[in-house]
Amino acid sequence: MKLTTQQINQLYLFTRQHYVEYYDLQTELVDHLANAIETEWEQNPKLTFDEVLNKEFRKFGVFGFMDVVESRQVALGKKYNRIVWTDFKGFFTIPKIILTGFLILAVFYFLKEYYTIEIFRIAMFFLIISMLPFLFFENRKMKKRKQETGKIWLFEKIIFNYGTFPWLIILPIHFFNIIRIDRTSNPSDLALFCMSLFIVSMSLAIFIVLKIIPSKAEAYLKQTYPEYKLENL
């Protein structure tokens, strides 16, 4: 006996009730449960839908779907980190290295000319300000889509929550607050260069996480989920 569309919807609801909030995982689990229920019905046709469902759900163990959700989160988190790292490396290879090198030198000469600790703080301040629009507006895209479709894709959530990198966004705020060392010191060129390299690398990493990857979110989702295309026709 095949499951009806209504029963399939009931299975989706069941996964949601058991803390699977992501549509991609729900779909995989729904198909699994549906197959298991259909097989079980061949042997015990008298059991009700709920009885068979509970029997099959118990096979997932005491933590239910938790292990499946967690493992998927870890796997996709790694995928996200790989994307960030590849994009970051891209700024240090030809042709982008020219732009990166130029930025580092520009910051270096600027620091050399005008170095005071205040300059560093002002730079951090501008970095924080320039991050704000992305933080507020990019995130709304995901929320809006969730409202429209009622679906969250796990990889989408990782992208818009910046994976494991929220600390990166807080970093400039820390620097802004923490740096209150003596103003009289006159750092060496090497120290200034390292500082420039650090500021540029940090800004690039933030730019990748906040702007580049979210702007390509659609493409990443299509690549990760073949069903994404079917759903969003």
Added chain:
Amino acid sequence: MPRNDKKMKNSQLYKGSLNTIIMKLLEENGKMYGYEITQKVKGITQGELNITEGALYPALHKLEAEGLLDVEIEKVDNRMRKYYKLTESGQKETVNRLSELEDFIRNMQSLVNPSPKLEF
């Protein structure tokens, strides 16, 4: 003594080989979906080995993230079905892991069941 089937599925001994089992099955069958894999293993081992759902999907997701598996979606009846298949690097890796597993089996065999020594 009859074997205890229920316990076998939890055995630590099988855990390390789960990925290889999955890859081997995909090599033989092309594309498969999760439930199909559990049933296939049950069938081949005549019900002695039961891959638990809580172990199968994490393994599949890990292999997919490592780029060894690729996914396909098909609409079957009134639901969507996610198929897994080996990527090119997955196929190469399957060969490696199978030969590793075979070595392991052979070594275990000779450790557990040493052939009698004829020397005196």
